[in-house]
Amino acid sequence: MRPDAVIFDIGNVLIEWRPERFYDAEVGEARRRALFAAVDLHAMNDEVDRGADFRETIYATAEAVPEFRAEIRMWHDRWIELARPEIPRSVALMRALQARGVPVFALTNFGVGSFEVARAHYPFLDAFDRAYVSGHMGVIKPEDEIYARVEADCGLAPERLLFTDDRADNIAAAAARGWQTHHFTGPEGWAHRLVAAGLLDEREAA
Known part of the structure; x- marks a missing residue:
């Protein structure tokens, strides 16, 4: 799907x-x-x-x-x-998805103050279609509530969401709710996953 x-x-x-x-x-x-x-x-x-x-x-x-x-x-x-540096290919994949018209969200364990510091250094953090920041939500991954609140806010069924995270416990919690998931170990594997999902072609993911 x-x-x-x-x-x-x-x-x-x-x-x-x-x-x-x-x-x-x-x-x-x-x-x-x-x-x-x-x-x-x-x-x-x-x-x-x-x-x-x-x-x-x-x-x-x-x-x-x-x-x-x-x-x-x-x-x-x-x-x-x-918290540095940025991972350039991951940022490029984010931008490629948005150029394709694919909505891109963030779901991150991040403090209110620390996220403001990060935004000042990494302008791409203001480019998400929706940003779910734990410090503002008062709940963190991998607690079930944070995933439920994302679903409720974005209005998409769990199986329509593709989520990547470097922590296996965060991925497992999302998968338990029916989300499509990818355990991030590097941008190369993530690029392949996005191509396999039909969201980018090989050129866009390169």
């Missing part, structure tokens, strides 16, 4: 999201390992993605762990360096 809309995750699909890589470069692998062992920074980020204040959440975590205060604050103060 040819999908009626395509839904992109953002982190590690359109923009690289590699916090560990950033910290390894800044403080060294040993210090980064100690930091991540002492503080669950990804859980902290989940709270931001649920709608908690970007700066307040990170700074409060930093104050609670003085040994790593400076490093934790970097998660806010230098956030865009954790």
